[in-house]
Amino acid sequence: MKTIRTTLTVAGAALAMAVPLIGATSAPAFAASRDGVCDSGEFCYYYNSNEAGSVSDFTGSVSDLGATQPTCYDFKGAGAGQGLCVKNNAASVWNRTGHTVRVYFNSGYSGASQDFAPGAKGNLDATLKNNDASHQFLGGGGGGGNQSPVNDFDHGTRGFAADNCTAFAAYRIASRLGVPNFSNSWGGTTWGNAGNWxxxxxxxxxxxxxxxxxxAIAVNDVHKVGHVAYVNAVYSDGSFDVEEYNWNNPLAYGTRSHVHVSDAQADFQWMLHF
Incomplete structure (x- = not known):
């Protein structure tokens, strides 16, 4: 059940103002750039409708906004709602990034969602107002921040073999990369085995x-019929993490860390940027 917003008493408001100081010792990711001002390159939640009230600004995807202090992402800016957790408390947003950003009802980038194009501002719809739990920067252009791995696969085939790497990658393209109708015949061609992607x-x-x-979708075209995976984290040394199906775990979800672009059988040779 979603938390219902309640009105703060004077004492409660004073406590809420004090909480961010406590949380400062264990600030979440992106905290260094989160100052309660909606700057260029940031995605911002507002406590009130029509971009009013306190602001909470982000530079990347967050799989769980957190529901309790001191570990939740809170509203930083001055105004109504300052110090409250953003989860289940936002009414409007402003997307000042170069990515479409999708706001989700549930944590882990799942449930009902609403997309905001680059530069868009507006109110969350009736389903998501005060019911926001996560948000996802869509597209493979970078700048979206590393993502926590989560097995959110819907097990749809989209024309590929069930629970294979291609079906999972197709799901991620459809659900996260802004191509909701992606399938084995997308674009008028047959995508087929992973090695052909x-x-x-x-x-x-x-x-x-x-x-x-x-x-990005990582492609291996040298291992048997090939393999595809979803890149969820990238590191300064050029290595990256992937989420995948049917690699180490037959017909099941798995992750690997610090893999590379190389000709090795266990690495990847290409990156696809939808």
């Missing part, structure tokens, strides 16, 4: 290179 991407105009970014 780089060629299919080129044929349909999808950017193909060797640069890993969060949200």
């Amino acid at each position: 780089a060629n299919a991407a080129r044929a349909t105009g999808v950017t193909v290179n060797t640069t890993p970014t969060v949200g």
